Amino acid sequence: MIVPALAIAGSLAAKPVTPTSSGSFPTTGPLFIGLLAFIIVIVGALTFFPALALGPLAEAPAGRLF
Amino acid sequence: MSEKAKAASLFDSAILRPAAVEAFGQLSPLKMWRNPVMFATELVAIYVTILFVRNLFTDGNETAFAGQIALWLWLTVWFAAFAEAVAEGRGKAQAASLRRARSELMARRLVNGVPQPPTAASDLKIDELVEVVAGELIPADGEVTEGVATVDESAITGESAPVIREAGGDRSAVTAGTRVLSDRIVVRVTAAQGSTFLDRMIALVEGAARQKTPNEIALSVLLAGLSIIFVLAVVTVPTFASYANGSVSVIALAALFIALIPTTIGGLLSAIGIAGMDRLVRFNVLATSGRAVEAAGDVDVLLLDKTGTITLGDRQAVAFIPAPGTNERDLADAAQLASLSDETPEGRSIVVLAKERFDMRGREMAPTHAKFVPFTAQTRMSGVDVDGVQIRKGAVDSILQFVSTQNGGSNVPADVRRAAEAIARDGGTPLAVARNGQVLGIVHLKDVVKGGVKERFAELRKMGIRTVMITGDNALTAAAIAAEAGVDDFLSEAKPEDKLALIRKEQAEGKLVAMCGDGTNDAPALAQANVGVAMQTGTPAAREAGNMVDLDSDPTKLIEIVSIGKQLLMTRGSLTTFSIANDVAKYFAIIPAMFAVLYPGLGLLNIMGLSSPQSAILSAIIFNAVIIPLLIPLALKGVAWRAAPAGQLLARNLSIYGLGGLIAPFLSIKAIDVAISALNLA
Numbered sequence: 001m002i003v004p005a006l007a008i009a010g011s012l013a014a015k016p017v018t019p020t021s022s023g024s025f026p027t028t029g030p031l032f033i034g035l036l037a038f039i040i041v042i043v044g045a046l047t048f049f050p051a052l053a054l055g056p057l058a059e060a061p062a063g064r065l066f
Numbered sequence: 067m068s069e070k071a072k073a074a075s076l077f078d079s080a081i082l083r084p085a086a087v088e089a090f091g092q093l094s095p096l097k098m099w100r101n102p103v104m105f106a107t108e109l110v111a112i113y114v115t116i117l118f119v120r121n122l123f124t125d126g127n128e129t130a131f132a133g134q135i136a137l138w139l140w141l142t143v144w145f146a147a148f149a150e151a152v153a154e155g156r157g158k159a160q161a162a163s164l165r166r167a168r169s170e171l172m173a174r175r176l177v178n179g180v181p182q183p184p185t186a187a188s189d190l191k192i193d194e195l196v197e198v199v200a201g202e203l204i205p206a207d208g209e210v211t212e213g214v215a216t217v218d219e220s221a222i223t224g225e226s227a228p229v230i231r232e233a234g235g236d237r238s239a240v241t242a243g244t245r246v247l248s249d250r251i252v253v254r255v256t257a258a259q260g261s262t263f264l265d266r267m268i269a270l271v272e273g274a275a276r277q278k279t280p281n282e283i284a285l286s287v288l289l290a291g292l293s294i295i296f297v298l299a300v301v302t303v304p305t306f307a308s309y310a311n312g313s314v315s316v317i318a319l320a321a322l323f324i325a326l327i328p329t330t331i332g333g334l335l336s337a338i339g340i341a342g343m344d345r346l347v348r349f350n351v352l353a354t355s356g357r358a359v360e361a362a363g364d365v366d367v368l369l370l371d372k373t374g375t376i377t378l379g380d381r382q383a384v385a386f387i388p389a390p391g392t393n394e395r396d397l398a399d400a401a402q403l404a405s406l407s408d409e410t411p412e413g414r415s416i417v418v419l420a421k422e423r424f425d426m427r428g429r430e431m432a433p434t435h436a437k438f439v440p441f442t443a444q445t446r447m448s449g450v451d452v453d454g455v456q457i458r459k460g461a462v463d464s465i466l467q468f469v470s471t472q473n474g475g476s477n478v479p480a481d482v483r484r485a486a487e488a489i490a491r492d493g494g495t496p497l498a499v500a501r502n503g504q505v506l507g508i509v510h511l512k513d514v515v516k517g518g519v520k521e522r523f524a525e526l527r528k529m530g531i532r533t534v535m536i537t538g539d540n541a542l543t544a545a546a547i548a549a550e551a552g553v554d555d556f557l558s559e560a561k562p563e564d565k566l567a568l569i570r571k572e573q574a575e576g577k578l579v580a581m582c583g584d585g586t587n588d589a590p591a592l593a594q595a596n597v598g599v600a601m602q603t604g605t606p607a608a609r610e611a612g613n614m615v616d617l618d619s620d621p622t623k624l625i626e627i628v629s630i631g632k633q634l635l636m637t638r639g640s641l642t643t644f645s646i647a648n649d650v651a652k653y654f655a656i657i658p659a660m661f662a663v664l665y666p667g668l669g670l671l672n673i674m675g676l677s678s679p680q681s682a683i684l685s686a687i688i689f690n691a692v693i694i695p696l697l698i699p700l701a702l703k704g705v706a707w708r709a710a711p712a713g714q715l716l717a718r719n720l721s722i723y724g725l726g727g728l729i730a731p732f733l734s735i736k737a738i739d740v741a742i743s744a745l746n747l748a
Contacts, residue, residue: 016576026713035720043292046326046649047299053657053668054306 081159085151092147102290103332104146110320111139117317131680132317134747138687139324145694146333153340153702157347171242173205174198176252187242190255199250203243209606210238212252219244219602236584239606256606279356282339285638289328289335292646296326303660312664321683322660325652325690330645331638333694334701338641341702342634350617351599351627358613361596362580363631365531367572368624369557369565369581369595372537372544375621376519376551380411381495381511383419387485388507397507398424401499404449404457407438412497412511413448416459419509457501462486465498465505472503482508493539493546513547520552522625525709527554531628534568536560562587569594580628582621584608597631599624633704636715640705640723641697647727648693655686655735674736677743684747685738689731 026032092098099105118132171187176195187205190196195211198204204217214232217240228247231240240253278286300323307314342359346352353359370376388397402420405413420426439458441448447460447468458468462483485508486496495511523533535556537544544558557568569579569591580597583589589611592598600612601619609615616623651674658672659679676682705719 025716029713031713031717031720035716042646042650043295046653047295049653050299050303050322050657051306053661053671054303054310054665 078159081152081155085148085155088151088155089144089147092151093143098143098147101146101332101336102286103293103327103329104143106293106327107139107146107324107329107332108143110324111136111143114139114317114320128315128317128680130747131684134684135317135321135687138684138691139320142324142329142333142687142691142694145691146329149334149337149694149698149701150340152698153337153344156702157340157344171203171205192255192257194255196253196255197250198246198253200246200248203245204240204253206242206253206255207257207606208240208253208255210240210251211254213250215249215251216247217244218247236605236608239609241602277356279339279360281360281635281638282335282356285331285335285642289332289642293327296323299326307661307664310664312661314660314664318656318660318679318683321687322656325656325686326649328642328645329690330648330693330697331642332645334641334697335638337698338634338637338701338704341704342630342637344702345630345633345704346614346627349623349626349630351614351623352617353614355613358597359631359634361578361631362614362627363633363635364578365580365597365628365631366577367579368526368531368533368628369536369568369579369591370533370553370624371583371621372513372535372539372547375516375582375624376535376553377513377515377547380415380513382415382514383412383497383509384494384512384514385510386419386423386507387489387510389479389482389505391479392506394507395424397499397509398426400457400501400506401459401509402426403452404459404499407436407450408441408448410441415511416509455502457499459497459499459509462496462498462508465500469500469503469505479505491542493543513543515547515551516622519622520550522622523552523554526625526628528709528711529628529632530711536565562591565591566594580624582616582624583612584619597624597627599627629707629709630704633707636707636719637701637704640719641701643720644697644723644727647724648690648731650728651731651735652686652690654732655682659683674732674739676736676739681739681742681747682735684742685735688738688742689734693731693734 093108095105095108098108114132114136118129118136121129121132172184173187173190173196174184175182175190176197181197190206196205196208198215200215210231210233212233214230216228217231218228219241229237231237231251233251240251300319303319303322304314339356343353343356346359383401386394386397386401388394398420401416405416408414408416437451439447439449439451441460445460445468446464447458449456449458449460451457456472458465460468482498482505486498489496489508489510493513497509497511499506499509526533532555533553535544535548535551535553537547537556537558538560539547539558541558544556548556557564565581565588569581572579573594573596578596579594580599581591581595582599582601583592584601584605588600589605589607592600592608592611595612597614598612599614599616599621600608601621602609602615602617614627654671654673655676658668658670659676659682661668662679672682674682676685705723707715710718
């Protein structure tokens with residue numbers, strides 16, 4: 001798993017640096033933070049929702065939570 | 067073209083019907099594999115179809131359900147192919163009219179200066195000479211080597227006014243399929259048949275020469291990555307279920323997988339790209355690759371030539387500055403009289419200004435025995451002799467010299483000299499007016515900045531794009547015009563090498579540069595720029611070097627090209643966001659339905675209150691399929707766009723397509739579910 005991650009890092013490092021302007025996406029501020037957090041939550045939830053549904057969510061209504 | 071006309075052509079049955087047929091051909095897995103998401107969908111569709119057929123014979127209990135799911139999966143794939151076919155169809159319709167222009171061209175070759183009998187243009191080879199006379203069509207792309215002619219290029223540009231093409235200089239390029247209206251020219255063929263400008267244009271708009279652009283490849287990789295994640299999420303489900311001593315329907319799993327993978331954007335991806343190209347063509351700009359369109363959307367710096375782009379190109383009178391002892395009206399009167407027979411733009415603008423300021427009408431010159439003295443390069447002035455009165459206007463030095471020879475060097479008011487110097491300092495051109503050896507004053511001529519240009523540059527600045535004006539003027543003049551036009555920077559006394567150096571410097575800072583040009587000396591800079599827009603009237607060298615050609619030869623279009631590129635990128639982003647956000651609602655439909663038997667308690671998750679497990683899964687799949695054709699118009703037209711900083715645009719599109727993508731499927735799936743249970747389909 002570490003090899004592709006390193007490959008991504010290498011590819012990113014080789015990219016040219018682009019100066020920021022009002023035409024570039026601001027990576028500071030609530031919009032970016034919100035968007036990043038939301039994407040992580042959504043993609044994470046989409047990946048684990050089926051497992052979650054079969055486990056904790058299925059047992060919760062039956063009163064067997066934990 | 068108006069918005070309305072565009073919207074109408076979007077649903078033109080002449081395009082839709084062939085597209086619907088062609089979409090079936092695109093279903094072949096050999097063609098589909100280029101698009102990983104739709105390829106996966108097709109594989110699942112094949113699998114579910116096999117299950118359906120097996121159930122037909124084994125009398126399984128899910129036959130009707132499997133059949134419907136298979137049908138909608140096939141429709142999903144077909145809709146995606148249809149979207150692409152519609153986008154290509156629009157390009158083909160355009161190509162068809164171009165192709166008509168090319169059909170059956172004849173050429174008369176010149177061998178050692180002797181004209182040969184006409185032969186088919188398709189036999190022409192590079193560097194052969196052909197003769198074209200008035201009334202004939204130019205048989206091949208080439209360069210005029212001899213003669214001058216007016217050429218009707220409306221077949222290519224749609225512009226009805228004929229243009230002049232002549233040997234040498236920057237207006238020597240001619241295009242196959244255009245008609246010579248007058249005179250005779252000799253053309254050296256520069257492109258072999260099959261690779262002429264027209265051929266390339268047809269191939270491009272038809273989508274035949276289409277390759278995936280870097281941005282499309284990146285997005286495809288992202289979508290494929292997401293699909294792989296969802297494969298893992300789905301294939302692990304039976305294991306979890308078996309741990310809970312249950313089993314899951316294979317069809318439900320297949321449906322879950324299709325609902326999760328981003329089919330919406332996967333299906334529309336190529337249509338968006340083709341439509342972006344098509345929008346440019348409709349705008350009379352041809353891009354040599356989709357890559358150029360994308361680069362236009364990311365441009366940071368625009369290099370604009372002053373003349374023709376920022377200013378009107380000819381100088382106009384803006385003020386009368388009288389010498390001491392004369393009044394403005396007197397000066398205007400003399401200047402007008404001197405200009406009435408002067409057909410240059412400068413002369414006409416003086417007449418216009420005199421009318422505006424003092425309501426002076428044009429006078430009838432014939433009865434006054436006026437004698438017009440035309441401008442010559444030697445005298446550097448023009449004027450009239452009316453009833454023994456000599457009126458002259460011209461460059462300040464020449465007029466002063468003229469005056470001194472007339473009245474033996476009477477003192478010229480120092481104020482006049484000072485006014486002339488002040489005008490020159492501000493980037494204007496002073497024009498002195500004299501009557502009978504007396505200097506009346508100065509007319510201020512100015513290179514007038516085009517209306518609305520300043521606002522356009524302000525818009526560009528909002529988008530984060532810097533504008534740089536390129537001019538051959540001296541630094542003072544350039545600075546004055548730059549300030550008036552509101553450009554961010556200027557390059558004065560620019561030589562072609564300076565342009566190239568400036569582009570290299572900006573690129574070294576990591577910026578993307580767009581520029582337009584028409585001359586052969588622009589070719590290196592056009593080739594170096596990330597987006598090089600060559601003018602149709604330009605030389606073949608310039609057209610080869612650039613990656614776009616503007617058929618209208620309007621340099622201001624660079625600004626629209628940038629917005630079309632930006633719109634293309636934003637449309638992709640918006641539909642990707644929409645597609646992923648849709649997954650949330652699909653989960654809430656499918657997961658409770660899948661485990662309804664195993665864990666009835668999960669019914670709590672059925673927040674949409676869908677009627678039955680099968681209806682829930684079917685509704686999600688139907689929504690998944692139907693959303694593709696519903697979004698075809700958006701994919702073809704592009705998302706609404708205005709000039710604003712990236713952050714603002716993103717926030718706006720996120721609220722529409724992100725939030726909308728979360729909410730819309732909940733409502734739609736519920737509506738489809740109501741319809742399904744009403745029809746007793748599941």
